[in-house]
Amino acid sequence: MSPRGVRDPRSVTGLPLLLTTPPPCPRCRPRARRRVPQVAVVVRPAPCRGFASQQSLQAPWAAAVSKLQSTVADVLPSRLGSLAAAATAGSDKVSVDPLKIVGRELKFLSKNIRSLLGSGHPLLDTVAKYYTQSEGKHPHLSSHLEAEPEADSDEVGVLPSQRRLAEITELIHTASLLHDDVIDVSTTRRSAPSANIEFGNKMAVLAGDFLLGRASVALARLRDPEVIELLATVIANLVEGxxxxxxxxxVGEANPQWSDNTLSYYLQKTYLKSASLISKSCRAAALLGHCTPNVVEAAYAYGRNLGLAFQLVDDMLDYTVTGRELGKPAGADLELGLATAPLLFAWRTRPELGELVGRRFSKPGDVQRAREIVINSNGIEQTRALAQEYADKAIAAISAFPPGDAKAGLEDMCVKVMRRRK
Structure with a gap:
């Protein structure tokens, strides 16, 4: 029986309410017999967090996940931890390919992204999808897609909202590549002509803006204020970086001197340009999975340290591998006037680099001279050591996660970041 004096039944907490219409009066009863029989409607309280899609409630494994959560809630009341605990025992003893764990998700990722990028303008449609047609590096996608292992198998069960988050993350990342290639006057990307070379600077910039617009629409449809705020700050961070x-x-002085602040400035810039997207995407994935606060913080710390390690290795490869291996011109950082970690470490013991840094290697012979100094110093080794330190911190951040393929995959990703050659 519905309570009296309450206009909105949803405001009543406790047991579900059974709502029925009152019986008709004697005069109306004959007419009521000809009506459609009354149907009892069960009204349940709305979930505390909203998603853009409710398909997850109908997923075959949703009931099993719900039962598993209630069973282990006292031990680790979070979807991330409880599901990871149910992964195959002993799987952390062997190396797990993180891309294979989420292979089913990544298989359809590009297709889903291209569907988000459809445009009525043929040229815009072509430019916007240009970078999504080539295989790139997806640490930001794999790291948070692996956060939801399915209870009864080694496969990864991902909520629809988390899948959409991965697509949004890739849209933001691709938009940053389009804009970066214009700013850096790049000629190649992933062993192919860069978009600014293929279509021109204007179309590349507009396509990047279009991707950010589509990402913003998809983000708003998640209807989660905290996640929306996280990904919106990522876009601002990219510009700040x-x-x-x-x-x-x-300070940007003409003849700077090395100091501890020199490396701090570089690491802050690196976080904004590279690690912010990975760390905040991991945090957002944990939030969408209804994880406990400690798991949310662990996911953020993992992404932050993984992102910093990734970029440090990237800066190191600019000095150690060929352009053919990288898929883009080697030594491009110095050509652009950028002092990255290997040079900054070399600068600490080679003060003559300060003058070159101050004028951004703009004079003839500056690039070659700076490169030779770095190669003959321990700058590359110190960069590798710092990257390893961040990779170890990323692994330590998830040390409290229960063993399983998901955790092993996240750990193995840190190893692969350190070993990569492109």
């Missing part, structure tokens, strides 16, 4: 990169030091 690009502005910081306009100078090699905080």
């Amino acid at each position: 690009e502005f910081m990169q306009l100078k090699n030091t905080a």
Whole structure:
């Protein structure tokens, strides 16, 4: 029986309410017999967090997940931890390919992204999808797609909202590549002509803006204020990091001297340009999975440290491998006037680099001279050591996660980041 004096039945907490219409009066009863029989409607309280799609409630494994959560809630009341605990025992003893764990999800990722990028303008449609047609590096996608292992198998069960988050993350990342290639006057990307070379600067910039617009629409449809705020700050961070990169030091003096702040400035810029997207995507994935606060923080710490390690290795490869291996011109950082970690470490013992850093290697012979100094110093080794330190911190951040394929995959990703050659 519905309570009296309450206009909105949903405001009543406790047991579900059974709502029926009152019986008709004697005069109306004959007419009521000809009506459609009354149907009892069960009204349940709405979930505390909303998603853009409710398909997850109908998923075959939803009931099993719900039962598993209630069973282990006292031990680890979070979807991430409880499902990871149910992964195959002993799987952390062997190396697990993180891309294979989420292979089913990544298989359809590009297709889903291209469907988000459909445009009525043929040229815009072509430019916007240009970078989604080539295989790239997806640490930001794999890291948070692996956070939801299915209870009864080694496969990964991902909520629809988390799948859409992965697609949004890739849209933001691809937009940043389009804009970066224009700013850096790049000629190649992933062993193919860059978009600015293929279509021109204007179309590349507009396509990047279009991707950010589509990402923003998809993000809003998640209807989760905290996740929306996280990914919106990522876009701002990318711009802030690009502005910081306009100078090699905080002051930007003509003849700077090395100090501890020099490396701090570089690491802050690196976080904004690279690690922010990975770390905040991991945090958002944990939030969408209804994880406990400690798991959310662990996911963020994992992504932050993984992102910093990834970029440090990237800066190191600019000095150690060929352009053919990288899929883009080697030594491009110095050509662009950028002082990255290997040079900054070399600068600590080779003060003559300060003058070159101050004028951004703009004079003839500056690039070659700076490169030779770095190669003959321990800058590359120190960069590798710092990257390893961040990779170890990423693994330590998830040490409390229960063993399983998901955890092993996240750990193995840190190993692969350190070993990569492109």
